[in-house]
Amino acid sequence: MAEEIQEAVQIIRVAYDGIEIAMKVGSGGIAAMQKAIDFLKGMLDYEKSLGKTSMRKLLLKGGDLQVLQFKTDDMRKVERMAKKYGILYSVLPDCNKTDGMSEVIFHTEAVPRVNMMIQKLKFGRIATFDDYLKNGDEKSLGKLMDFLRKQQGNEKSHTVEGDKVNSAIDGLIEKVGMFAMEKQAISVDQVKENFSINGEQAENVIKQLETIGVLGGRSEDGTHKVMMDKEAFTNRIRGYQSLADRMRAISASKNTNLSDVTISKKLIAEENDHAVKTRVPGTWGKDVRYVWLHKDNVMDIHNGKTMLTFLDTSKDYKLYDEQNRVVTTKKGDELYTHYDKVESSVRERYEKVQKEQKKTTKKKTVTTRKER
Structure with missing residues (x-):
């Protein structure tokens, strides 16, 4: 009853x-x-x-x-x-x-x-x-x-996954993450079953957890392994929520669209207490261009090797040369084309990691057999 x-x-x-x-x-x-x-x-x-x-x-x-x-x-x-x-x-x-x-x-x-x-x-x-x-x-x-x-x-409700987060249930990413911590691996079907959401929503949450480095890529059995311990997850989710809240606030105040980008830290040319100067991908030599990004809008992911940030697609960004002189300006949506989309870069990274792990496992298996 x-x-x-x-x-x-x-x-x-x-x-x-x-x-x-x-x-x-x-x-x-x-x-x-x-x-x-x-x-x-x-x-x-x-x-x-x-x-x-x-x-x-x-x-x-x-x-x-x-x-x-x-x-x-x-x-x-x-x-x-x-x-x-x-x-x-x-x-x-x-x-x-x-x-x-x-x-x-x-x-x-x-x-x-x-x-x-x-x-x-x-x-x-x-x-x-x-x-x-x-x-x-x-x-x-x-x-x-x-x-x-x-x-x-016509409008984006922004978090780290940009327009796809429109269907994400409030707080679900943290709840699913905690659930995954207990299981050490999780699948889309498990998310659907345990959190009463549809397949698209479950996929989106899994991708968000992949993006911020909590989960690895999909394995052959359809599960995603947990990539960090509970304490690291708690710290990561707090950083994610802080960045997501900032994106929503900026989007709401300017009535604009924000797009997520991942940037390798190898592209950092200079930084100070407030901002980082990063090379625009695809530019080099005499045509190299740099853009300054506020640190408040940046989050470290993938063991500090990558930055997760966002671009305002309607904003005019100043592009600098190596001497920090303004060379030109470029709209955010045009600048965005220089960067990999979050979901593709994350997927490629984990696919590479998985292949390397499989190679290592095979080598260990072969070595063990030879020893026998």
Whole structure:
């Protein structure tokens, strides 16, 4: 019975654009949860493009959200009463134009006032967001979801994995890392099963843990081995979170996009207390160019051999020569083309490590056989 009650009041919590999305979804399962998450993220970005903030304010309140369903003809009455009773709400798109109903989403704390509205309207009901999605016409809902997903593509919610982190669950990278510490190895399937997320989300979290050096590349059995002890992991995750928070803050304040890059420390030409001067990959000789990067935006990974940082794709970066004279400027998105993407560089590094480990193992095996 306790399990049934827990399932009935299941709350999903997802971090996106600096806020937490929390919602009661009933018994729709993981698929329904993912659809609800995608829908709300799209609504956030759509409202943002229109200069509206009602959905964001609702989600910032924390806790559970619910839906008021009423006759479409009563929309103006609902708007007037909501203003009168001080109810914060956001109008939801009409996903079923044949039922004559409309919906608004509101915070659970307003349920008593919403019930008063229902009494005065003499019609309406409070439902879950899951109910709203289930009531939608399949074709109309499909078109709406496609539209909202495109809205998500217009904005990035940044952490170290850039645009892919839009689907990462708040704090999940640390939880998965701790889980991996106990097991000493972890697979995508284990992440999916133990943390109730889909395959894409699980892949993203694994890649983030690879990027910051917590996990190795995928082995033949599909698992990723832990590459550090618990204390080192704790220190690494704190550095990761600090950099991720800074990226989000910069992105939010400038309404811009940031792209992650890894830079070998061999490219460092000079540094001071505040910044490092690094050679731009692909430039050398008389055409060599350097860029200064703030140390606050840099994190050491891979045993201190590599730096993880980010570029503002809309910013004009000054490029210097060896005498520290400004030679030219280059847009962040153009400068980014000189650097390997995080995921490819990490993957290549671990593939190389794996090959070397296999060669070493084979040599040891051959030597042992000869000794026998």
